[in-house]
Amino acid sequence: MGTSRKILVLGASGLIGRFVTDDLRVRGFVAVGVARKFSASQANGPLDLELPVMSMDASALARLLRERAIDVVVNCLGVLQDGPGSDTAAVHRDFVARLLRAIRESGRAIRLVHISIPGTAETDRTAFASSKREAERLIAASGIAYAILRPGFVVAPAAYGGSAMLRALAALPVDLPAREAAAPFQPVAVEDIAKTIAWLAGRDGSEAPAVTWDLMQKEPVTLGGVIKQFRHAFGTAAWPRLRLPAFLLDLGARLGDLANLLGWMPPMRSTAIAELRRGVAGDPGGWIAATGIAPRTIGQMVGSGTATIQDKWFSRLFLVKALVIASLVLFWLMSGFIALVVSYEAAANILRTHNFPPALVDPLTIATSLMDMSIGVLIAFRRTCAFGLVAGMMASLGYMAGAAVLTPDLWIEPLGALVKTGPAIVLMLVALLTLDNR
Incomplete structure (x- = not known):
């Protein structure tokens, strides 16, 4: 198998795209990774290009293919749901x-x-699935050499989105509702996807020129069975569990949709729940016969190993992270709102009773209240969250320092408002340090 062929990987910052790009390079291929943005830990030299591919027209894309002398294009681009900056029809x-x-x-x-993605047009119920299927039809009618790969649930060393959510469920004492737990959920190791792409990249278009393959383990397994394998790895298999009622999943999906409007991309959104309930199933026979790849089972992927402490911490904190962000947003919004609207006189009297200049009492009370509410708004939006968290920590330290000088008696106030500011700063620091998604 020759490795002189040049490969362009679109979406090289994602779960599949990043692994495939690195794997191809290890195998000796020249793999050019393209993404809108790479994290500082992902960028790996001149072959990783940050390009606005979604805004590039056909001529610009053709020029890129010619200039880089590309022989194979691997398209890993995809978005789960429409929202700010995400359009399923535009991407897929x-x-x-x-x-x-x-x-x-x-x-x-x-x-x-x-x-x-696996499945058929008859079972597609979301814009995500329908737009994916439309892309398949366009490719099949194009007349070019193609391979449409339909991976099952992807298990990889990294964990984003849905794969991270399943790890979190395995690490916490909760169970999915019976209907969702029984959904078919055939997994595939990301290594097997990479092997398949390398197999295709090493051959010209005359071999397997137009194929559509399901990539997944042959043995049927349910979503509950996949989570069970992660529990064995995490050492939580024997824990007692509370089974979630179905309405909590629907409520979580609606809250996830709301967070999506603020720029976040939580794994629990209405599209994710709809796809989860449909399940992941297919027939990998054609793929196995053509490539000779023996797909790993979920037991081989995760059940035979022991989770590291990094795995355990990540899984336990993944869903708690959303709770941390939400609580900080409410903390700052309510802090400012109460001081400005509900208990304005009480807030102003704190300054008056400590001989603060009368002319500055009202402006300072209003300004600090609006500042608190602004910090809450900044934390709520994904794009400005980091700035909001830093601003919140600086404001909290400022309040503590100001109180030490102007109102030192507040430090021994029975409810301990200032004493509690310290843990709030620590919580904001935790949120800041866990803000990265990949």
Whole structure:
């Protein structure tokens, strides 16, 4: 198998894209990774390119393919749900249409390897699934060499989104509702996806020129069975558990949709729950027969290993992180609102009774209340959350220092308002340190 072929990986900062890019390079391929943004820990030299591919037209994409002498394009781009900065139709359908035009205009014999999802159009119930299926139809009708890969639930060393949520469920004393736990959920190791892409990349378009393969273990397994394997690894299999009622999943999905409007991408959203209830199933027979790859089972992926302390901490904190952010937003919003609206006179009297200049009492009370509420708003939005957390810590330290000088008796006040500011600062620090998603 030759490794002289050049491969362009789109979405090289994601769960599959990052692993595949690194794996191809280890195998000796020249793999160019493209993403809108790489984290500081992901960027790996001149072959990782930050490009606004979603805004590039077909001509610009064709120029990229020609200049880099690309032989294989691996498309790992995808978004779960519509929201600020996310458009399922634009990413899954419209971009693929431009990419297909670019491949034709490039004048090169390029194979497209496209990452899709299992299932059929008859069972698609979400914009995510429908737009994925539209992209498959465009590719099948394009006349170029292609391989549509439909991975099952992807198990990888890293964990984002849904894979992180399943780890969290395995690490906490809760069970999914019976219906959801019984849903079919055939997994696949990300290593097997990478092997498949390497197999395709080492062959020209005349071998397997137009294939659609389900990539997953052959043995049927349920969502509950997948979570059970993670519990064995985490050492939590024997814990007593509270089974969640179905309405809590729906409530969590609605709250996740609300968080999505603020720029967050929580794994528990209405699309994720709908896809979870549909399940993940397919027939990997054609893939196994063509490539000779023996897919690993979920037991081989996670059940035979022991989770590291990093795995355990991450899984336990993953869902708690959302609670931390939400509580800090409410803390700052309510702190400012109560001082400005509900107990304005009481807040102002704290300054008056400590001989603060009368002309400054009202302006300072109003300003600090508005500042508190502004910090809450900043923390609520994903784009400004880090700035809001730093501002909250600085404001809290300022309050503590100011009180030490102007109102030192507040430090021994029975309810301990100032004493409690210290733990609030620590909580904001924890939120800041766990803010990264990948």
